[in-house]
Amino acid sequence: MAALAVAMGIGRFAFTPLLPMMLHDGVVDIATGSWLATANYAGYLAGALLYMALPWLGRRWGAGAVPGNAALVRGGLVATVLLTGLLALPWPASWPLLRLLAGVVSALVFLGTANWCMGRLAHLGRPALGGLIFCGPGLGIVFTGLPTGAMVAAGWSAAAGWLAFAVLAAVLCGGAWTVIRGSEAPTPEPEVAKDAPPQPAARPVPERALLATAYSLAGLGYIITATFLPVIARAALPAGSLWPDLFWPMFGAGVALGAFLSTRIAPTRDRRMLLAGAFLLQAVAIGLGLVWPGRTGFALGSLLLGLPFTAITFFALQEARHQWPQAGAGFTGLMTALYGIGQIAGPPMAAALLARAGSQAQGFDHALGVAGSVLVLGAAIYGFMAWRWRR
Numbered sequence: 001m002a003a004l005a006v007a008m009g010i011g012r013f014a015f016t017p018l019l020p021m022m023l024h025d026g027v028v029d030i031a032t033g034s035w036l037a038t039a040n041y042a043g044y045l046a047g048a049l050l051y052m053a054l055p056w057l058g059r060r061w062g063a064g065a066v067p068g069n070a071a072l073v074r075g076g077l078v079a080t081v082l083l084t085g086l087l088a089l090p091w092p093a094s095w096p097l098l099r100l101l102a103g104v105v106s107a108l109v110f111l112g113t114a115n116w117c118m119g120r121l122a123h124l125g126r127p128a129l130g131g132l133i134f135c136g137p138g139l140g141i142v143f144t145g146l147p148t149g150a151m152v153a154a155g156w157s158a159a160a161g162w163l164a165f166a167v168l169a170a171v172l173c174g175g176a177w178t179v180i181r182g183s184e185a186p187t188p189e190p191e192v193a194k195d196a197p198p199q200p201a202a203r204p205v206p207e208r209a210l211l212a213t214a215y216s217l218a219g220l221g222y223i224i225t226a227t228f229l230p231v232i233a234r235a236a237l238p239a240g241s242l243w244p245d246l247f248w249p250m251f252g253a254g255v256a257l258g259a260f261l262s263t264r265i266a267p268t269r270d271r272r273m274l275l276a277g278a279f280l281l282q283a284v285a286i287g288l289g290l291v292w293p294g295r296t297g298f299a300l301g302s303l304l305l306g307l308p309f310t311a312i313t314f315f316a317l318q319e320a321r322h323q324w325p326q327a328g329a330g331f332t333g334l335m336t337a338l339y340g341i342g343q344i345a346g347p348p349m350a351a352a353l354l355a356r357a358g359s360q361a362q363g364f365d366h367a368l369g370v371a372g373s374v375l376v377l378g379a380a381i382y383g384f385m386a387w388r389w390r391r
Contacts, residue, residue: 001136002175003073007109009140009252010169011080011102012040013226014162017148017248020230021158027092030231030360034351037227038344039096041219043103045340050104051111052333069116070180076109077173085166088159111336114317116180128267130318134259134310141252141306143168149245203323207389211272211323212335214381215316218279219342221375224350224367225286225305226251229298232364236293243295247302254306262311271319272386278308278315279379286372290365346371 015037022028028036051072058066067075083102087095118130144165151161202208225232229251233244265274285304288297317332324331350367357363 001133001139002172003077003109003113003180004133004136005140005143006077006080006169006172006176007106007113008137009142010084010144010165010172011106011109012044013137013141014084014144014165015040015099016227017145017230017245018158018161018165019228020234020244021148021152021156021161023231024152025158027158030354031351034227034347036095036099037223037347040099040103040106041223041340041343041347043100043105044107045103045337045344046100047104047107048111048333048336048340051108052330052337054333055330069112069119072112073109073116073180074177076105076112077169077176079105080109081166081169081173084169085163088163088166090159107336107340111333113180114313115332118317118321127318128263128265131259131263131311131314134262134314135256136259137310138252138255138257138259138306140172141255142249143252145245145249145252148248149242152245202326204389207385208323208331210381210385211316211319212331212338214275214279214378214385215312215335216338216342217374217378217381218282218312218316219339220346221279221286221342221371221378222282222305222309223343223346224364224371225289225301227347228350228364229302232289232368233298235360235364236298237295241295243298247298250299250302251306251309254303255309256306258307258309258311259314261307262314270386270391271315271322272382274315275312275319276379276382276386278312279375279382281308282312283372283375283379286368286375290368290372 019028019033022033023030054066080102083098083105086098113133114130117133118127121127121130147164148161151164156164230244230248233247237243282305285301288301288304291297292301316335320327320331320335346367349370350364353366353370354360354363357366
């Protein structure tokens with residue numbers, strides 16, 4: 001949880017609550033902020049592709065030349081602290097590169113942590129508990145979202161905010177450092193390995209392709225709201241309102257709660273139907289912000305958007321391990337890469353719609369409408385999969 005709070009809650013999503021502060025300081029505008037977000041998501045895609053290539057690199061160069069998941073996570077945590085702190089420096093020309101590298105690191109830490117933890121829990125016979133680690137991003141979002149209101153009230157600059165979050169990341173790293181070590185699971189004794197049941201055959205190729213495709217739509221579906229939520233709320237609510245500073249922490253609380261609830265779902269449930277329901281819940285959350293653009297609508301929408309956020313990832317990675325056990329990190333890396341492509345498309349699309357719209361509010365409405373429609377499409381794909389390939 002601490003590792004993902006650093007890599008995702010801070011390394012990726014601290015940008016969201018700090019973006020209004022950066023806009024206030026005049027160091028970026030909406031278009032520049034969109035491209036900084038895109039750089040981070042492009043880095044996330046590159047990190048997922050790199051992780052996907054690690055097994056191949058291990059075969060080519062030797063297993064000892066490629067870091068294991070534990071070493072990857074530890075190195076990534078240190079890099080996240082450094083990259084977050086460097087954003088406090090007044091070097092705007094370096095910010096796109098720093099956000100790009102932060103995205104690479106966040107993908108490596110996310111996948112390394114998830115696969116390390118799921119492997120350990122599978123060995124212990126408690127795979128359902130894997131959902132608890134996905135509370136980490138939500139808690140990281142809460143830890144970065146709540147202080148920003150106090151920072152604004154105290155007259156802090158965005159640079160001071162980046163520095164404070166770097167210190168917070170360093171503290172959280174201490175919680176994960178002594179836990180994440182060694183391999184995913186102890187090497188079994190020869191007689192256990194000999195008697196182990198064979199892995200199930202991979203599911204049909206069309207089913208695997210649709211799983212990955214629909215998962216990529218989740219990246220596009222949520223990212224516009226997750227990137228611009230404080231900006232959208234500030235534009236819609238009266239000036240001086242304290243509520244815009246609370247919606248992002250509400251999203252984070254929903255993420256943590258949803259991850260916890262995902263561990264209470266029976267492992268026999270069809271994950272494809274769970275994914276369809278989660279997609280529809282996020283679509284409803286986005287719709288609330290469109291039809292009810294007040295503090296109640298934004299608050300409820302923020303909570304509902306967060307509830308299935310990491311649960312979607314947990315269910316999708318579980319389903320990937322079920323559908324193609326032999327692929328291991330390769331398939332989960334591919335799915336994360338496709339998810340990253342969806343994220344990359346979101347901010348530039350929002351910026352383009354804002355440029356063409358008559359007002360900022362109208363542009364965000366159009367972008368959120370596209371995001372909600374994409375999530376409905378993803379839910380339909382998962383529903384079709386459950387109907388076509390019954391279990």
